[in-house]
Amino acid sequence: MVIQNIAAPTPVATRRRRAGRQRRGWIGWILTAPFGAVFIAFLVVPLGYALWMSLRTNSLIGGDRWVGGDNYLKAVQDPLFLKGVVLVIGFTLVLVPIQMLVSLSAALVLDSLTSRFAKVSRLIIFVPYAVPAVIGALMWGFLYSPNFGPLKDLFSLFGADAPDLLSSGNVFGALVNIVTWQWAGYYMIIIYAALKGIDPTVYEAAKLDGASAWQIALRIKVPMVSSALVLILVFAIIGTLQFFTEPQTLRPIAGGSIDAAYTPNMYAYSTAFSYGQFNYALAISFVLGAVVFIGSAIFMTATRKRSGITE
Amino acid sequence: MSTTAPRTFPQKYGGYALLGFLCLYFLLPLWWLLVASTKDNAALFGGSGGALWFDDSFSLIDNLVGISTYENGVYWRWLANSFFYALVGGLGATVVSVLAGYGFSKFAFRGKGIYLSAVLGAVMVPATALTIPIFVIFSNAGLTNTVWAVILPSFLSPFGVYLMYVFAQDALPDELLDAARIDGAGEIRVIWSVVLPLLKPAIVTVLLLSVVHTWNNFFLPFIMLTDSKLLPVTVGLNQWQAQATTASGVFQPWSYIVTGALVSVVPLIIAFLSLQRYWKGGISMGSLK
Secondary structure (H helix, E strand, O other), X not given: OOHHHOOOOOHHHHHHHHHHHHHOHHHHHHHHHHHHHHHHHHHHHHHHHHHHHHOEEEEOOOEEEEOOOHHHHHHHHOHHHHHHHHHHHHHHHHHHHHHHHHHHHHHHHHHHOOOHHHHHHHHHHHHHHHOOHHHHHHHHHHHHOOOOOHHHHHHHOOOXXXXXXXXXXXXXXXXXXXXXXXXXXXXXXXXXHHHHOOOOHHHHHHHHOOOOHXXXXXXXXXXXXXXXXXXXXXXXXXXXXXXXXXXXXXHHHOOOOOOOOOOHHHHHHHHHHOOOOHHHHHHHHHHHHHHHHHHHHHHHHHOOOOOOOOO | OOXXXXXXXXXXXXXXHHHHHHHHHHHHHHHHHHHHOOOOHHHHOOOOOXXXXXXXXXXXXXXXXXXXXXXXXXXXXXXXXXXXXXXXXXXXXXXXXXXXXXXXXXXXXXXXXXXXXXXXXXXXXXXXXXHHHHHHHHHHOOOOOOHHHHHHHHOXXXXXXXXXXXXXXXXXOHHHHHHHHHOOOOHHHHHHHHHHHHOHHHHHHHHHHHHHHHHHOOHHHHHHOOOHHHOOHHHHHHHHHHHHXXXXXXXXXXXXXXXXXXXHHHHHHHHHHHOHHHHHHHOOHHHHO
């Protein structure tokens, strides 16, 4: 590391640096200005605009007028919207633990093995991250088919018909599987890198104290990478609540088990683009964004000591 | 090494069994894609080899010719669009992130505390909640259905700024920056000759992550673009899929969709495998602090 090769600064140098830092304050503004511009143009303005539009309505009869919180009142009583919200919350509760379990156990196993096979499998597990969600859903859509997927051959061995994995009862699990496949490898790499950052002498000490491999994994490794786990958890929750691409891609082949309001985001999309109700769609977007933001902010604060995202 | 050697045989065996199972699971769809791209429509929906093995007929070449000619070869145009959007969008996001990360970590200025909190808050704002409002704004400005509609919003990468900020704090010693300034280097020279080389691992990581993000982004181009010539490959293949599921009687381009999907995932997989040594260290930056 570069830092270790440089001697501690003398008091004179520190004083000069502090003065220099303040004199150069405007440079900090210039350097962060491009980000500030993008931030305002593509985050502050859209959010403000969405809020403003969501407080209005635009219809052929009434024209464009102010309605205050009407769109929000409509949203919280809209069974289609609420059904989508319940679905993504349920989805998060099922998916996130599965994803964490797969990525954490893969990372722990990979961390304990040093063979060439372990190296290759690390890459294999990661590869789906580089596959676009549309294509992931497309591939699994084919694999799920009871008529031309691998299940057909498997079940015909026993003379049985393959189950339809995209039926309304199974489609939830089918989607959980696709998202797990897509993201578990990325999360595994994050945890793996955090595990590699642990000083191995800690394990030596634990072993001398008689800890088994299991105990080392569960009592030392997992707590020591908890900041990576919290980061992943937040990403997974944010990603899942805005679920759109996979169900949208599977929809045409799922034979009616995924409707246009399956997730809140799909509902916002169809409300805006199929029915032209942009004001109501923006209210839904805004509620969704606010729920995700407040939810993750509370979660981050609650786990502040452990979380990676701190100032 | 002594940290890994004393393990009992069954434990290691169990570890390998788990890894073997995971490898099969994660490879299964990709193996299917590879096999399926060698089939024509008839073999795809009921060939001799089953879903996971090759058919007697071999149609990969026909399929490649097919995607190059179907709808006047628009497929390659889509792939080129994907490259263009991902590179320009990714480069833009990276430049913005590097400058901001350096500025936040090494300069004291008024309002920095609030500014930084805004960056961290923005990490938690879901991107799709912003997409429909951005569409309405762009639509009013006549910017939908242009390349800018896909590229400009991709420049916003609060997570990239955050990664750069965390990395720059440790990777750029104040003493080194001051030494360069005392030697007479201007601020631009300092960035060019000192800051950028030291931030290289973080730059490659943020570039790769934002390129992948733009490449894989579906919702934004899906609602912004209607002109078939402007679509990225993800939205284009989705359109072919919609065509194939609704059109009855007409030709259904399933074998082209599958082959097109295979061709489009190859570049990113190669990019990841060949740039491994850069991103492996960088990908955990955000959580290691």
